[in-house]
Amino acid sequence: MVAAKICGLKTAESIAAAVEYRADFIGFNFFRKSPRFVEPAQAGALGRAVPGSVLKTGLLVDDDDARIASILGSCPLDLLQLHGSETPERVTAIRAKFGLPVMKVIKVRDAADIARAADYEAVADRLLFDAQPPAEMKNPLPGGNAVSFDWTLLQGFRSRLPWMLSGGLTAGNLAEAVRQSGAPAVDVASGVEDRPGEKNLSKIKDFLEAARSL
Ligand SMILES: O=C(O)c1ccccc1N[C@@H]1O[C@H](COP(=O)(O)O)[C@@H](O)[C@H]1O
Numbered sequence: 001m002v003a004a005k006i007c008g009l010k011t012a013e014s015i016a017a018a019v020e021y022r023a024d025f026i027g028f029n030f031f032r033k034s035p036r037f038v039e040p041a042q043a044g045a046l047g048r049a050v051p052g053s054v055l056k057t058g059l060l061v062d063d064d065d066a067r068i069a070s071i072l073g074s075c076p077l078d079l080l081q082l083h084g085s086e087t088p089e090r091v092t093a094i095r096a097k098f099g100l101p102v103m104k105v106i107k108v109r110d111a112a113d114i115a116r117a118a119d120y121e122a123v124a125d126r127l128l129f130d131a132q133p134p135a136e137m138k139n140p141l142p143g144g145n146a147v148s149f150d151w152t153l154l155q156g157f158r159s160r161l162p163w164m165l166s167g168g169l170t171a172g173n174l175a176e177a178v179r180q181s182g183a184p185a186v187d188v189a190s191g192v193e194d195r196p197g198e199k200n201l202s203k204i205k206d207f208l209e210a211a212r213s214l
Helices: 012-020 040-047 065-074 088-098 111-120 174-181 201-213
Strands: 003-007 025-029 055-060 079-082 102-108 126-131 163-165 185-188 193-195
Touching (some): 003 201, 012 025, 012 201, 025 040, 174 201
Parallel strands (some): 003 025, 003 185, 055 079, 079 102, 102 126, 126 163, 163 185
16 A cells, blocks of 8 residues: 545545545645645635545645745645745745644656755655656646656665655556555646546546555
8 A cells, every 4th residue: 555645636526535535645736826726715614624634735836934824824734745946944944934744845857856855854754756847848837747757766765754756647557656666655636637627536536546555
């Protein structure tokens, strides 16, 4: 079994499916330019239906303290996912100010990117490896682009921190992604959707069942 996070949830139905099929984490996306963006007040209301055993994650991209405080004022969260270019110093500051665990995202194209994870070992609580979008992609998001990287780059990766794999995962490629990377946990946004921002409940079920079967 690998732990699983379903990210970019913004309806009661998709949250109910994630809870029913035993997601370990759910993610609310607070990056305004994303098709998965959810208003913090709406996320706060949706979050009331999430049992305490499922960690509510807030996806943030290079937000300042005022915005993070404002989000947390409307939406209690268990984990902050920092998906921008936050430095180790910024991660330290966010963690100290808000008193919440932080998952720092490392965007991967080659082995040098994996090595950058070491910069966050002492300051983050978790790591998440996502793909860097290819240079030719037009208007990529900072994540959630349904793009994978070479999973074998993570083979033998060791960290004192718990870590997750993301980037272009689906129920169909999950077993191979976990086999090649050794990931103990996985995260998905696009791979459980019909269109950007539109979750498909059957795909959520299939993804979570696939994760539990590994
Ligand atoms: O999903 C988004 O719209 C998004 C926007 C900005 C930053 C990150 C975003 N999503 C995260 O990206 C990865 C990969 O997603 P996908 O499965 O390839 O679509 C995942 O960790 C999402 O949490």
